[in-house]
Amino acid sequence: MYKNILFDLDGTITDPFLGITNSIIYSLEKMNIEAPDNNALKHFIGPPLQESxxxxxxxIGDDNQAAVQHYRAYFSEKGMYENKVYPGIEILLNTLISQQKQLYIATSKPTHFAKPILEHFNLAHYFNDIIGSNLDGTRTDKAEVxxxxxxxxxxxxxxxxxxGDRKHDIIGAQKNNIDSIGVLYGYGGQEEIKDASPTHTIATVDYLLDVLI
Structure with missing residues (x-):
């Protein structure tokens, strides 16, 4: 039975689609790059931003850093709040806490943003710790987080x-010799999750409890 449960944030706890894709569009426009519509940018949700x-x-190099800075300018003001909690998450967290589970956030999103997002939705208090990447671009790899x-x-x-909902979550777990759950309600999709070979695969938030308690 699992005592310690690590959660990804984007695509697992919250649906950040609008905020992340709007931030990408803003950054591309600032870099004089023609931006596609929001739906064409879903693949940006989950992986480290610099990598994407x-x-x-x-x-690469200075251009990559500039794009990230433009992204963060929009995200810190508007994008982080263009976000919503997946249905059933708060019930799930309450149930896990009642079972004396220890909960943690492990995200490639900078901790600088992850904490206020969870505080905004009144979810931060469920977690023993919230650990993400650093603003200087270090610790972005999910295995390192x-x-x-x-x-x-x-x-x-x-x-x-x-x-987590992306292959990075599953691969990161495997590199640390821990089990994993690939969720299909996020942004990785069934094929990506299947190819990553998680220990468990679940379709909806409700079914997480079948594995966790």
């Missing part, structure tokens, strides 16, 4: 599980 700019728009949570809180890997 490089992979999708060949932005997970390793930080495990190390700082001395978690037993055999009693620890990672929940």
């Amino acid at each position: 700019y490089e992979t999708n728009y060949n932005l 997970i390793a930080t949570v495990i190390s700082e809180h001395q978690l037993d890997p055999k009693q620890t599980i990672m929940i």
